[in-house]
Amino acid sequence: MKRADHLQGSLDLLILKTLNNGANHGFGITLHVQTVSEGLLRMEEGSLYPALHRLERSGLIKGEWRKTENARRARFYSLTAEGRRRLAMTERSWSDVARGIQKVLEFV
C-alpha cells in the first residue's frame, strides 16, 4: 500500500506538474513527460487514464472534450484551484525527499 502510494504519488505529481503548464490531453502528458525528462521517464500509458480519472473524481483536475490542433476530439484536463494547491504541497515535499535521497547517494 505504502509503496504503491509512493509510486502513485509520483505519477500524480507528474500529471499535476504537466497540467500546470496548461490544459492537455493524456497523450500530450505522456509526450511532455518523455520529452522534458529526455526519455528518462516513460509513462505506462494504460495506467495513465485511471490516474487521470481518479484525480478528476477527487476534484484536483477537471476534464472536458475539446479539439486538438489537428482537429481531433480529445479529452483535455486542466488543474482546479484545489489541484494547484495540492501541486504546490506535493512539489515541496517531493523535492525535499529528492534532495534527501540525492544527499544520501552523494555520500561517499
Add this chain to the structure above:
Amino acid sequence: MKRLLQSLLRKFRREAEWSEELQAHLEMRTEWHREHGLTPADARAAARRQFGSELAALEALRSVHVRAWLESLWQDARQSLRGFRRSPGFTAVAVATLAVGIGASTGVFSIVDPLLFRSLPYYRGDRLVSVGFLAPLDVNEFQLGAPHLDWQRRQTVFQYLTSMRPGYRCDLGSPTPQRIFCIAVESNFLKTLGISPMIGRDFTADDDRPRAPLVALLSSGLWKREFGGDQNVLGKGIDVDGEPARIIGVLPNSFEMPQLGDADLLLPEQLDEAVARAPGATVFLRSFARLRDGLTIQQARGGLRPLFDEYVQHEVPAQLRSEVRLVVRSVRDRQIQDVKLASWMLFGAVQALLLLACANVANLLLARSAVRRKELALRAAIGAGRGRLIRQLLTENLMLGLLGGAAGCAVAWALLHMFIAISPAGIVRLAEAKIDLRILAFALAVSLLSTLVFGLAPALERPNAEDLAGWRYAESSRTFFRKLLVATQVAISLVLLTGASLLLKSWRNLEAQPLGFEREHLVTASFTLRNQEPKIQAVLLRELETRLREIPGGGVVALADSIPPSGAMHARPYSNMRIAGRPPVATNGGMVAFRWVTPEYFRAMGIRILSGRAFQESERASGESPMILSESLARKLFGNENPVGRQIELSADGRWSKVVGVAADVKNAGLVEEGDPEYYRLRMNDSLPDRTNVAVFRTSLDPETLTRWIRHEVAALDPSLPVTVQTMDARVEHLMERPRLVSVLVGLFALMGLLLAAVGIYGVISFLVAQRTREIGVRMAIGATPRDIALLIQKHAGLWTAAGAIAGVAGSMALTRLVRGLLFEVSPSDPWSLLAGLGAVMIAAALAAWVPSRRAAKVDPAIALRSE
C-alpha cells in the same frame, strides 16, 4: 422504471466516452509513430504495444469510479452516523416511529399475506372456483348428486367440474388401527386442481365406477407416519372401514383440500347414477371447478344460471325456491370467508398506522431540515456541489430508513409471535404466517419509500445565503405542509379510534349476551361411533349411556346429538311442519333446527322450561313421540297461544308428535349469528339418531377428574373410540377468541396511532414556538400575558386538530360502514363510539399542544429579543 432506464443509459454513455478517450490516445500515438517514420501498419502495432490491453484499461477506469463512489458513500454514511449521534433525540424518535409503523404493518402483512395474497398450492389457483347451491341448510354451498351429473354433462363454462363427498371419519384397519379422515373424490378431482400424486398414479374413471375394487391415495403425512415413507407402498393392501383397498399413490407434501378439511386418505367417490337419481335421494357433495380460459367468475355464474334455474324449477318445492341461490365463488373466498373481512380490516388498520408513522417521520425530517439548513448552506458555500448535498441527505434518510426497518422487523417478529400465542386455534393458514423474504422485501420497500420520499423535500431546496445567516422567516408554505400533515394524522387516528371503539363495544356485547343455558360447571364429551351395523351401534350407545350416568360425582348427565352454542345440527324446512287442525304454515319460514335429547338434557344444560314440562324417563320406552319447542318456534307457530298439548306432524317419519313443553331459546349458530328456531325430540331407548353424540355433565367434580373417568368408561367399552372432553366454558371461550383478537389488535393499533398523532402535534407546535420565539418576545414586551401567549399557541393547535377531526368524522362515517359484518349489536354509525374517538383525539391533541404552549408562555422577552 424510467429512472432505471435513464441511469442505464447514462452508464452506457459514460463508458462510451471512456472508450473514446482511450481510442483518441491510440490514434494520436499512431500518428506520432508515423511522423517518426513507421509505416501505418507498424505505427498502429507499436501504439497498441505501448498502450497494453485496452480492455484492462477500461476495467481499471471502471474500478476507479466504483471505488470513488463507494468512498463517498462511506463518507456520507459516517457523516450521517455522526449526525445521528449529535441529535440522539431526533434519531430515537424517528427510528421508534418507523419501527412501530413498519413493525405493525409488516407483522400484520405476514399474517394476512397467506390469506389474501400468497398463491394457493394448485396450478393457477386463481382459476379454481367452488360451485353449488346455497340454502339455509348450510353456510357453504353444496351440490347434490343428480344436478351434479347433469351439469357435468351440459355446462360449458368450466374446463373441469368435479366433486367430493364431505369428509368423514373412517377406520384404518392396518398397519395401526386408527380413526382417520377419509375423503371420497371424483376421478377428475386432482386433475381439476392441477395436482398429480408425488408417487404412483391418479384415480382413473375405472376406479370411480360404482363397486369397482377400492383404491386409495395416501396423504404424505399418513404415508410417512404409517409407512415410514416407503417407496414400495404402491400396491399394498389396507383396510378401510372393514373393506380392503389397494394403495395406488401418495399425494404431494403441499397437498391440501380446497375446502381446507383434513384428509389422510383419498378414495374414489364411486357416485352411482342410479342411486343419485332415485326419487328422494340426497347425495350430498361439494363441487369445485376450473374456469374455462378467458371466462370470469361472473360469466361462469351467468353461464350456469339456466341449468340452475331448470333444476330449481323442477326439483325444489315451490315454498323453498326463494331460499336457494346459485353460488360460484373463488376457492380463496371459500377458504377465508369468515376471516376475509377481518383480514382486510386489520390490513387497512395497519396501513393507516404506517401512514401515521410516515407522516411523523416526514414532519421530523422537515423540522430537522429547517435546523440543518444552516449547515447545508455552509457546506454549499465551501464548495460542496448540489448533487453531493442531495446525496448526503439521501444517504442520511436511507440510513434512517434502514435503522427503522431493522427495528421494525424486530417489532414485526414480536408481534407475529404474540399474535400466534393469543390467537385461537383454527385460524386459517396462521401456521403459514412467517417473516420470509417477501415480507422482508415489503418491510424494506416501505421503510425506504417512507424516508426517501419525505426526506427528499428538504434536499431539493436550494440553500442560499439567507440560510447561512439564519435569517429566513418566510416559512409559510412549509409550515402549511406540516400542519396539513398533522391534520391528516388527526383524521387517520380518529378513524382508527372510532373503528376500535366500535369493535370493543361489539366484543363487550358479545360477552354480555345471554346464551340461554348456564355455561359454568358443565363438561361435554363428544364421540362418533364406528361405522357399523346400526343395531350394534344402538346397543353400544345404550351401554355407554348407562356407564356415563354411573360415574360417581358425574352429577346430572344427559345425551344429545348436538349442543349449543355452535356446531352442526339437524335441520329441516319450516314449511313442511304441520299443526293438527290448522292451515299450512307460511312457506318462506327458513329452516327449523332440531336435536334428539335425553330427559335430563334441560336440567343438565340449565335451559329453562317456560311452560309445560321436560321429557320424562318413562316416555323413552312408551312409543309416544313427545316434543318440546323453543320459545321462538312456539311463537312462530302459535303466536300467543299456548302450544302445550297441540299435535304437530313431523313428516320425516309421518307420525304426530305432542308438544309437552316450551324451552327458552339458546344460541345455536355461534355467538354472533341469529340461529334458527328449534325443537327437541326425545331419544328413545333403542334409537340411534346420529353416530355423533355429546354427553353433557352438570357436575361439581373438577373437569380433570371427570375427564379421566369419562375416558376410562369409554375405553372400557371400546378402546378405539376417540372422545373429546371439553368444558362448556372452553367451548364458549373458543368462540370469543377471534372477535377478541381482532378488537384487541385494532385497539392496540388505534392507541399507537393516537400516540403517533400526539407526537406529530407536539413536534409541530414545539417547532412553531421555537420559530416564533422572537415574535412571542415582542408580544410580551408590548403587554401580552403568558396566558395570552399560551392561548395563541393552543389556538394554532386547535385549528388544525379541528380541521383534522372534521375530516376524521367524515372518514369514520364512510369507513366504519365497511366493518359492519364484524359488529355485533352495534350500528356502524354508533354515535358513542365516534364521540369516544373524538374525545380521545381532542384530549391527546390538547395535551400534546399544552407542553410547548407552556414553554412559550415562559419565554423571557428580554432573552427572546436578543436571541438572534
